[in-house]
Amino acid sequence: MKTAHRNPLVRRYLLGEATDEECEALERDYFENETALGRVESEEEALIEEYLSGRLNAREHDLFERWYLASPAHRQRVETIRRLSASHPAVLPGSRTDGRTWRFQYQWVALAAALMLAVGALWIIPRKPAIPAGQRSSDTRSPDASTPTQTPPGPLPAPPPPPRVFAFSLRPIQTRGADDVPRLVIPNGTDVVTLQLEGTSDRGGLDPMRVEIRTVNGQSVWKGSAAGAVAPRSGILARVDVPAASLPADDYIVVLFEIGSGGSERQRDSYFLRVR
Amino acid sequence: MVAWALMPHRFDDDRTISPAGFERLLFRLDPDVDRAALEYEQLRRTLVKFFDWRGGWPPDECADETLDRLARKLEEVVVDNIRQYARGIARLVLLERRRHHEASLTDTDANLIAARAAAPTDGADDTERLRDCFDRCLDGFPDSSRALVIDYYAGERTSKINNRRRLASTLGLSDNALRSRVQRLRDRLEHCVHECVSRQERLHQ
Numbered sequence: 082m083k084t085a086h087r088n089p090l091v092r093r094y095l096l097g098e099a100t101d102e103e104c105e106a107l108e109r110d111y112f113e114n115e116t117a118l119g120r121v122e123s124e125e126e127a128l129i130e131e132y133l134s135g136r137l138n139a140r141e142h143d144l145f146e147r148w149y150l151a152s153p154a155h156r157q158r159v160e161t162i163r164r165l166s167a168s169h170p171a172v173l174p175g176s177r178t179d180g181r182t183w184r185f186q187y188q189w190v191a192l193a194a195a196l197m198l199a200v201g202a203l204w205i206i207p208r209k210p211a212i213p214a215g216q217r218s219s220d221t222r223s224p225d226a227s228t229p230t231q232t233p234p235g236p237l238p239a240p241p242p243p244p245r246v247f248a249f250s251l252r253p254i255q256t257r258g259a260d261d262v263p264r265l266v267i268p269n270g271t272d273v274v275t276l277q278l279e280g281t282s283d284r285g286g287l288d289p290m291r292v293e294i295r296t297v298n299g300q301s302v303w304k305g306s307a308a309g310a311v312a313p314r315s316g317i318l319a320r321v322d323v324p325a326a327s328l329p330a331d332d333y334i335v336v337l338f339e340i341g342s343g344g345s346e347r348q349r350d351s352y353f354l355r356v357r
Numbered sequence: 358m359v360a361w362a363l364m365p366h367r368f369d370d371d372r373t374i375s376p377a378g379f380e381r382l383l384f385r386l387d388p389d390v391d392r393a394a395l396e397y398e399q400l401r402r403t404l405v406k407f408f409d410w411r412g413g414w415p416p417d418e419c420a421d422e423t424l425d426r427l428a429r430k431l432e433e434v435v436v437d438n439i440r441q442y443a444r445g446i447a448r449l450v451l452l453e454r455r456r457h458h459e460a461s462l463t464d465t466d467a468n469l470i471a472a473r474a475a476a477p478t479d480g481a482d483d484t485e486r487l488r489d490c491f492d493r494c495l496d497g498f499p500d501s502s503r504a505l506v507i508d509y510y511a512g513e514r515t516s517k518i519n520n521r522r523r524l525a526s527t528l529g530l531s532d533n534a535l536r537s538r539v540q541r542l543r544d545r546l547e548h549c550v551h552e553c554v555s556r557q558e559r560l561h562q
Contacts, residue, residue, distance in 0.1 A: 094410065095410060104411075108407060108444055111403065111406075111407075112403055112407075112441060112443065112444040113440055113441065115399060115403075116533075118402075118403055118406060119533055119536070119537055119540075121406070121410070122406070122536075122537075122540050123536055125410075126536070126540075134513060134514075151412070152409070152412060152414065153414070154409055154414070154415070154416060154547075154551075155409075157547060157550060157551060157554075158543075158547055160487065161543065161546060161547050162510065164491050165507060165509075165510040165543070165546075166510040166511070168495070168507045168510075357484065
């Protein structure tokens with residue numbers, strides 16, 4: 082199963098770029114055939130998910146916001162998928178979960194039940210007499226006991242889950258209207274927020290870069306180095322991973338600095354970010 | 358009588374479709390009444406999607422208007438391909454709606470739309486309202502449906518793909534069937550949220 086189906090014609094249709102002839106052909110197809118309708122729905126979902134995770138290229142991102150999000154129904158759809166994506170519990174250290182998500186934690190209940198069964202099985206399997214700690218020696222082991230006797234049989238413990246990352250694109254303040262303030266709602270359970278910083282020019286960042294995030298009062302809340310020229314064609318100039326815990330609901334200024342060969346710093350761009 | 362049970366709203370308002378016209382439409386979709394009901398639902402769903410994607414607002418209303426006109430046309434003319442005929446009517450309805458509501462349908466001010474995109478609701482009250490409606494509607498789902506729709510959207514990239522594969526395999530569904538099932542649940546959720554938000558907005562006006 083793919084998350085991004087990349088059907089260019091369907092994408093153009095959804096983004097309002099298809100010609101009349103293309104629209105006609107596509108519509109003829111999906112009025113006749115449910116599978117064709119499913120293909121368009123599938124592409125629409127991929128488009129929304131790519132938008133929400135900041136994976137649309139600059140052109141598609143622009144069309145998405147200009148055309149697709151012009152419809153109130155589409156804005157609500159995007160919001161629904163954003164909330165559904167954020168509703169899944171992530172039982173991670175320091176994760177933010179709300180009270181209502183406990184009901185969906187059945188996977189973890191199932192894992193716990195499996196572990197309890199494994200422990201229970203160990204308990205009822207006839208065991209050799211316990212050997213006091215410190216007296217265990219090679220002659221007390223059976224010849225094939227190459228692994229410690231404490232190791233439970235059955236499934237290995239699951240590796241720690243990877244951090245949950247939420248990506249978000251920001252445009253420089255200079256290219257946004259006064260009222261055009263991106264609002265970021267960080268999904269519950271997010272560990273890392275990846276900010277994808279777009280540039281004011283096509284010139285990619287060749288020098289090392291760093292980012293500082295300040296509240297609008299000027300208080301610095303986070304500093305760190307940025308990965309530069311991540312995807313210059315998509316307009317992304319730099320990307321930075323910020324711990325979600327560093328971004329409680331507030332208004333922030335994100336400042337991108339370029340570091341010259343001599344260590345001198347130059348402000349490259351700045352961005353406004355509203356976390357809610 | 359599945360067909361009638363599915364469409365109780367069809368004669369509640371001042372639409373001009375007659376019961377005989379509606380019956381004729383169902384019969385043209387399929388002589389078997391139960392299959393006709395499914396065909397009708399599928400055609401209506403296709404119409405709603407068409408208006409949704411082409412900017413016909415509100416899509417439900419446009420779809421119903423198309424079906425009403427289709428039913429009336431069937432009294433006057435012989436139609437070979439009913440679905441393609443419905444598509445032709447839908448395009449006309451779309452054009453008419455665009456003419457009448459051009460200002461609201463061609464809302465292309467980039468900054469305004471970009472701002473809307475970034476902040477789908479306009480204020481704290483709206484955000485709260487939307488969140489409340491979303492939670493309430495999702496809570497109204499049966500446990501299994503709620504778990505499915507949430508599980509479907511879990512993860513990012515590779516983990517999401519693997520998660521969906523696992524879900525499809527667990528439920529014994531193909532990838533497409535899983536997506537289609539979730540799509541219908543999400544349609545219901547969106548509809549419920551929309552209704553709930555509209556209701557609350559009316560209450561606060």
